[in-house]
Amino acid sequence: EADIYQTPRYLVIGTGKKITLECSQTMGHDKMYWYQQDPGMELHLIHYSYGVNSTEKGDLSSESTVSRIRTEHFPLTLESARPSHTSQYLCASREGWNQPQHFGDGTRLSIL
Amino acid sequence: DQQVKQNSPSLSVQEGRISILNCDYTNSMFDYFLWYKKYPAEGPTFLISISSIKDKNEDGRFTVFLNKSAKHLSLHIVPSQPGDSAVYFCAASAGSGGYQKVTFGIGTKLQVIP
Numbered sequence: 001e002a003d004i005y006q007t008p009r010y011l012v013i014g015t016g017k018k019i020t021l022e023c024s025q026t027m028g029h030d031k032m033y034w035y036q037q038d039p040g041m042e043l044h045l046i047h048y049s050y051g052v053n054s055t056e057k058g059d060l061s062s063e064s065t066v067s068r069i070r071t072e073h074f075p076l077t078l079e080s081a082r083p084s085h086t087s088q089y090l091c092a093s094r095e096g097w098n099q100p101q102h103f104g105d106g107t108r109l110s111i112l
Numbered sequence: 113d114q115q116v117k118q119n120s121p122s123l124s125v126q127e128g129r130i131s132i133l134n135c136d137y138t139n140s141m142f143d144y145f146l147w148y149k150k151y152p153a154e155g156p157t158f159l160i161s162i163s164s165i166k167d168k169n170e171d172g173r174f175t176v177f178l179n180k181s182a183k184h185l186s187l188h189i190v191p192s193q194p195g196d197s198a199v200y201f202c203a204a205s206a207g208s209g210g211y212q213k214v215t216f217g218i219g220t221k222l223q224v225i226p
Contacts, residue, residue, distance in 0.1 A: 042116070
């Protein structure tokens with residue numbers, strides 16, 4: 001089993017709040033990813049990182065930001081949550097190119 | 113513009129029979145393909161993969177077939193079991209080094225009926 005953890009699993013919060021979604025992995029993977037997925041839709045990449053101090057935006061425009069200060073930790077932050085941010089957020093990591101990604105169980109975020 | 117398409121949103125199969133899940137892609141640069149399984153309230157779990165240099169890869173009850181000329185990928189599950197009931201995502205990636213993008217399909221929900 002992959003060792004990648006996301007917290008919280010579920011979050012319901014009001015508009016305008018600052019939110020941080022946590023993602024940690026214990027496999028020592030350099031490559032980490034954040035995806036956003038709405039019901040019945042494909043996973044959309046919103047951020048990725050190749051290693052410490054490396055972060056890049058993905059294909060889907062997102063108002064979130066990420067940081068990578070430690071290899072094992074890749075948090076995602078929304079400075080001011082809006083209802084349009086309601087979605088499922090999935091974190092993943094992998095060892096190298098042409099290797100499968102290991103996913104966390106996701107955070108289901110609802111902004112009221 | 114979906115580059116990875118799973119045209120069947122759902123599939124029902126009797127226990128013990130074969131399940132065949134299909135996936136089509138449009139980007140000829142894709143060279144690595146994967147299948148993931150997802151249970152409700154969990155993240156996707158890697159199932160099986162195949163490189164573009166092969167046309168078949170087998171792992172236990174799961175076999176992935178790749179037809180590059182048709183840009184078609186399929187996952188065969190034999191025999192199907194009730195525990196296989198889940199959403200199956202097809203994914204594809206291109207290139208190596210730099211940023212290797214992984215593109216996912218929207219998934220096919222498989223129900224295996226006991």
